[in-house]
Amino acid sequence: MLNAYAVNTLIYDPALCNGCALCVAVCPHAVFEMDGRKAVLVRPSACMECGACQKNCIMNAIAVESGVGCASAMIRAALTGKKEVSCDC
Ligand code: SF4
Ligand code: SF4
Numbered sequence: 651m652l653n654a655y656a657v658n659t660l661i662y663d664p665a666l667c668n669g670c671a672l673c674v675a676v677c678p679h680a681v682f683e684m685d686g687r688k689a690v691l692v693r694p695s696a697c698m699e700c701g702a703c704q705k706n707c708i709m710n711a712i713a714v715e716s717g718v719g720c721a722s723a724m725i726r727a728a729l730t731g732k733k734e735v736s737c738d739c
Contacts, residue, residue: 659715660697664688666711673703673712 660681669687679696682689682703689711701716 657695658697658699659713660691660694660699661713662689662691663711664690666709668709670708672706676702676706678702 662682667688669684669689671684671689673682673689674684678700679693679698681691681693681697683692684690697714699714699716701714704712704714704716
């Protein structure tokens with residue numbers, strides 16, 4: 651597991667990555683990029699903990715405590731009554 655960045659709860663295990671690139675597609679802050687057939691954390695400190703990457707990673711290579719760092723997601727969660735929402739920032 652890779653979590654050398656003590657600024658948020660994002661944890662990524664590249665050993666589990668199958669290269670689907672969904673995390674790259676859904677991340678609103680370009681935290682991941684593809685390097686060949688593996689996702690790479692390129693801007694980990696930019697993660698706002700929206701949870702979109704974790705939800706879309708079928709390999710469970712990503713863990714993040716969503717909703718704790720993104721104001722937009724927290725507001726949407728409060729308005730919709732849902733526990734987990736993706737941010738739109
Ligand atoms: S969504 Fe998961 S399996 Fe797909 S590229 Fe990202 S980390 Fe790898
Ligand atoms: S939790 Fe959201 S902001 Fe953070 S890496 Fe995943 S998709 Fe990007």
